[in-house]
Amino acid sequence: MKFRSLIFANLFRKKVRLILTIGSFAIALVLFTFLAVVNSAFSRGIDIAGADRLVIVNRIGLIQTMPISYGDQVRTIPGVKYVTQDHWFGGVYQDEKNFFPQFAIDVDNHRKVYPEFIVPDDQWNTFVKDQQGAIVGARTAKRFGWKVGDHIPIKNTLYGPTKTWEFNLDGIYHTEKADGDESQFWFQWKLFDENVPAYAKSTAGWYILKLDSPDDSARVAKAIDAKYANSSYETKTETESAFAAGFAKQFGNIEFLILAIGSVVFFTLLLVTGNTMAISVRERVGELAVLKAIGVTDGSVLFLVLAESMMIALFGGLLGLLLAWVAIPVISTALTGLLPPLLLSKTMLSLGLAFAVFVGAASGLIPGISAMRMRVVNALRRV
């Protein structure tokens, strides 16, 4: 690129202005990236949901339970391969701010329905034999410094009268995907059932079904809900992704909120950079006129302006992403329990950079076009 020296020289012409504009870009990119990871954290369940899995909940709401007998009944419906059930425990480890989800699980079918949760066989076998056993996700284990063999006391908050339930940590699970959920704590549904009050005995919080084929999902869901229509425990059966989306919506319309804030960030950045580029072009009308006079084409003039605005965007974007890369893990740790884990993926970094370059190009477009259309004679007269 023959005009490289000119582009760089113009870039560093007003250093304070350059630093401020790059700073605006960097801060906007940090905000953009933070919003994107929050959105991603809330929609992660939707993204990783199995296409061949259905979730059955009580039609009244998620906190209402269903009889444990439903599991065997549902298993007989054609198209259903495996059925497992979970139950929310809602206990507290040491302090309420140490939140992580705890589920009473069905050890016979859980692994069949959730093959993406990987537990070493020896650890799983120990867990199955140990009625007070527990399996925890790698992230939660790391968070509290737990290792296999530790005794974990969890304060019971929902199901009296036992104040604290003691668990033996028999295993640690990982997920196939880097952004999988490694925060859960599992223990045996049998233990749960034996220790809860009568009203909660023989119940399941929700059922998860693995189907023979995703194509069966609509038919099976309809069949299940029809089967329990007008019963004491009517059901609502939906795909796992729809269930996850509904769960995320309990926190409010996160996506809309993030889109709204993101749009404000985008337009503010566009105006700030566009204004900077417009001033910058106006300041050197005479120089651009001379370039055109000596034979630089209109297209090249547009290229020079766009290249400059895109370089600013690129530098600001890279700085912002670097800051985000450093800050987001810190923020994620600080917000543990309040928000799902915030993970900054390579895709998000690429998206952030593409966003920055796009804003750079868009903000340089109008000043670039006006420079391109400028008449040399008029511009020279103004010098």
Place this chain on the structure above:
Amino acid sequence: MIRVDGQGNGKSLIQVRGLSKTYRRGGEEIQVLQRLNLDVDKGDFVGFMGPSGSGKTTLLNLLGGLDVPSQGSITVDGDEITHMSGSKLTQWRARHVGFIFQMYNLIPVLTAFQNVELPLLLTKLSKSERRTHVETALNVVGLSNRMDHYPRQLSGGQEQRVTIARAIVSDPTFLLCDEPTGDLDRKSADEIMALIEELVANHGKTVLMVTHDAVVAARAHTTLHLDKGVLVEASKLEQGVVAGGVA
């Protein structure tokens, strides 16, 4: 041989025929140039003089392909430029015209070397070839020891020398100078004029120069006066004045 009667032999480097330029300001039409004729041969050095608003710069802009006439034609080295498209005209300027402005118009963030190199960036010359050309041009204007200086580190006369180096570096067909000494003291102006004369005498350059300064204009081979949109040779103007009439 410079002629303004339109009776040239057709072999002139620059041929202007029936050139008119009209501007519209508000509802009013202002005729700046009226049916001008001009023939300039290769190696000629022409000075244009005239009062402010007489159309000197307009004529220079038209000759340099920066503006389009309302009527008439301009032919340079066989190319009729008046009907060229914008992009063709841009390419033509890069190949044929060297501009020297009153205010130098150097890019302040580029060194003297980089400023002079600019027109060569539009060519297919290699980096080393460009370097050779730039060094030669700066040597011609006597600034080979100021290559890495920025415009702010140069005097007005030196800045104008860089502008001249930039104008000649791509070896254009002719040079257009718009008040090249207008912003300089007498000593610097003399040096610049000596340089332009040297370009004409030793390098065979064709130069068309607009100036207000009669001393500067006197150094051209021929001085043409532009008044009320009409070109008149200086000698004929003097005869007209002596006779008590208007040329």
